[in-house]
Amino acid sequence: MTPEVSRPLRTADVARESGYSVQQVRDLERLGVIPPAARAANGYRTYAPGHVHALRAYRRLASAAGPVDARRLLAAALTGGVADAAAAVGAVHVRLARERDEALRARAALGAIQREAIEDGRADAAPAGSPAPADPADALTITQLAAALGVRTSTLRFWEQEGLVAPERVTSLRARQYGPAAVDEARIVAALRASGYGVPAVRDVVATLRGLPGADEGIARAGQILDRRLDQIAARTVALLRAGTDLADLIASRPPSARPQSA
Structure with missing residues (x-):
């Protein structure tokens, strides 16, 4: 009217x-x-x-x-x-497009974790933060990962302190590097946090993605959260x-x- x-x-x-x-x-x-x-x-x-x-x-x-x-x-x-x-x-509009792209990347990362579990022939998800062999060229520094996720390096350090991400330390100066599996995990953490989930809830999801009991449930739960986030962005x-x-x-x-x- x-x-x-x-x-x-x-x-x-x-x-x-x-x-x-x-x-x-x-x-x-x-x-x-x-x-x-x-x-x-x-x-x-x-x-x-x-x-x-x-x-x-x-x-x-x-x-x-x-x-x-x-x-x-x-x-x-x-x-x-x-x-x-x-x-x-x-x-x-640009900001919403970036949020959507990051949520889609997190969804793809979740799919990669699930495929890894299937390829390993295990019922539980493969440990997302384990130091699996990877090409060093594929690793990101903390600055590069923070830029990719749109967060501060201090945020990644806080997530590490809270057990949400598991970087690989490969230098004598303990410089943080993140391989593909750790990057996948960080993308999921970033999307869950952006969806409004607190640290304890995200920690629970990440723990199940790392192959602890209830991994299948954790993958399903994370998928539902990411799908809801995509719906909210739309x-x-x-x-x-x-x-x-x-x-x-x-x-x-x-x-x-x-x-x-x-x-």
């Missing part, structure tokens, strides 16, 4: 059109998510269609990128132009696509005097 332009909107009207409650509309106005409402002669708040577009955009942006980024993206649309809003939304991507329409409507609803002029 498109709000009428011929009359000011009441708080209840904005709530109905945006899907928020009346109290939520007031709270989001107080937080600066939408511009301050005007005041009628009787002191009541009055809103314009732009407020509805802003709230719709915020709802979908928050689903796609989280409330903090949603406020930043909305600010770009409220104060900038089409190029600013498009660039901000594009950056979130839903966030759709929300971002819909938010793009809301942002375009928001920019179009702004009076010409409030739009940035071309140089």
Whole structure:
């Protein structure tokens, strides 16, 4: 439903059109998510269609990128132009694409662990962190692995401390190197952590992947988590696509005097 332009909107009207409650509309106005409402002669708040577009955009942006980024993206649309809003939304699309690629790599890594178990003729998964013979050229340094996963080297060290990853130390200076099996394991850990799972839960999954009792259950559990993460990323991507329409409507609803002029 498109709000009428011929009359000011009441708080209840904005709530109905945006899907928020009346109290939520007031709270989001107080937080600066939408511009301050005007005041009628009787002191009541009055809103314009732009407020509805802003709230719709915020709802979908928050689903796609989280409330903090949603406020930043909305600010770009409220104060900038089409190029600013498009660039901000594009950056979130890139981030979601990277998250999806990493989740797919983790899914492939899980499949490699499962295939290794089958090839070994064992019911349990082969130890993902064991020092199996591998070409040294295939090993990654801690800096290279951190860059591949999009995390800090300190994060990998913390994971090692918590028993989530098992790097190979091959130099007298104890420089960390990660062979293909350790990289597979690290990809799964990164995806599980990005899915919101705490260290104890991830440790339980990793322990079963390393060939301890219940390995088949661990592989199945990790697969389900990764599949859910892929579904969540897809839903966030759709929300971002819909938010793009809301942002375009928001920019179009702004009076010409409030739009940035071309140089």
